[in-house]
Amino acid sequence: MSSSPNRRRLVIGNWKMHGTQAGNATLLDGLRSGASMADDRDVAVCVPFPYIPQASTLLQGSGITWGAQDVSMHAQGAYTGEVSAAMLADFACKLVLVGHSERRSMHGESDKLVADKAVAALGAGITPVICVGETLEEQQAGQTKDIIARQLAPVLALGAQKLAHVVLAYEPVWAIGTGLSATPEQAQEVHAFIRDRLAGQGSAHVRILYGGSVKPDNAASLFAMPDIDGALVGGASLKAQDFLHIAAAA
Template sequence: MSQTDSSTTKSQDAASQKLKALLVMGNWKMNGSLAANAKLLADLRTGLAEGVAEASAHFAVCVPAPYLAQVAEALKATEITWGAQDVSARDAGAYTGEVSAAMLKDFACTWVLVGHSERRSMHAEGDELVAEKAKAALIRGVTPVVCVGESLAERDAGQVHEVIAKQLAPVIALGAESLRQMVVAYEPVWAIGTGRTATPEQAQEVHAGIRQALSAAGAPDVKVLYGGSVKSSNAASLFAMPDIDGALVGGASLMADEFLRIGA
C-alpha cells in the first residue's frame, strides 16, 4: 500500500469512528400532545427500522416532563434514548413545580438539558445554578447536557470565547470526574429557531475553544454538540468539523424523517 493509500485509509477510518460516536439529540421544547407524540414516536421507530439513518449514529429526544412516561414506553424497545429539558438543583422538598433528578430517573431518563439559552434568558438561570443542576443530575445517574452560547450582540462585540468561558467555569469547577460524565452543547443564541446557522467554520472555532478548555480540565473526550437551526441539509458539513460530535436539534426533531436524516 502506498503512503497516499495509507493516509486515505486512516482518514476513512477516522471518519467512520466519528460517525459511530455521533450523538443527535432532539429538543421538543414546549411542543407535543399525546396524539401528536404517538405519531411522531411511531414514525421514528419505522424510520429506524427502514434504515433512514445510519445505524451507528445515536439518537435521543428530550421531551416535556408530562410526556416522559409515554416516550419511555414507546422507545423502550428501540435504540433511541430519552431525557428531560430541565431539572431542579434540589433533590426533594417544598419546591412547588420543580422536577428532581430522582424523578427523572424513575422514568429511565438518560439525559437532561441544563442551562438552555431559553432557561437562561426567560427564567434568569445563572451559571452557578446551571452547575448545581448538572451536579444534581450526576448524583442520580442522569447525564447533564450543559448548554452554552453567546448572543448576537456578544458575538458582534468579539466576546464569544469570554462569554462561553464564563458559562463553563462553574461546571469545570465540579472537577474532571464530573466533567467526563457530561455532554456540552454549543448553541449560538442568534441561531436558535431563527433559520440562521453558524457556518461550519464559525462553529468549529468555538467548539475548538470549548475542547481546549475541557482538555485543560482533564476531560478531553467530552462530546460537544452543535445546536442552532440544524437540519439534514446542513448537518453533514457541520459534522465534518473535527470538534463537532453531534447536534442538539430543535424544530427538525418534531419531524421524524428529517430528524433521522440529520444522522444519515
C-alpha cells in the same frame, strides 16, 4: 484537533414546549421505524415533562433514548413546580438539558445554578447536556469566547471525574429558531475553543454538540468539522424524517 474515534456521535431532539399525545404517538412511531439508521450513533429526544412516560413506553427497545428539558438542583422538598433528577430516573431518562439559553434568558438561570443542576443529574445517573452560547450582541462585539469561558467556568470546576459523564452543547443564541446558523467554520472555531478548555481539565474526550437551526441540508457540513460531535436539534426534531436524516448525517 482531529476527530477522536472514542467520541461516539450523539444527536438529540429538543421538542421544547410542543406536543400532544396523539401527535407524539405519530412522531415517536416514525422514529422507531427509522431507528436502524441510528445503530452506529446515539440518538435521543428530550420531551416536555408530561410526555416522558409516553416516550419511555413508545421508545422502549428502539435504540432511541429519552430525556427531559430541565431538572431541579434540589433532591426533594417544598419546591412547587420543580422536577427532581430522581423523578426523571424513575422513568429511565438517560439525559437532561441544563442551561438551555431559553432557561438562562427567560428564567434568569446563572452559570452556577446550571452547574448545580448538572451535579443533581449526575447524582441520579443521568447525563446532563450542558448548554452554552452567546447572544447576537455579544457575538458582534467579539465577546463569544469570553462568554463561553464564563459559562464554562463552574462546569470545569466540577473536575475531570464529573466531566467524564457530561455532554456539552454550543448553541449560539442568535441561531436558535431564527433560521440562521453558524457556518461550519464558525461553529468549529468555538468547539475547538471549548475542547481546549476541556483538555486543560484532562477532559478533551467530552462530546460537544452544535445547536442552532440544524437542518437536514446543513447537518452533514457541520458534522464534517473535527470537534463537532453531534447536534442538539430543535424544530427539525418535530418531523420524524427530518430528524432521522440529521441523525443519519452524523
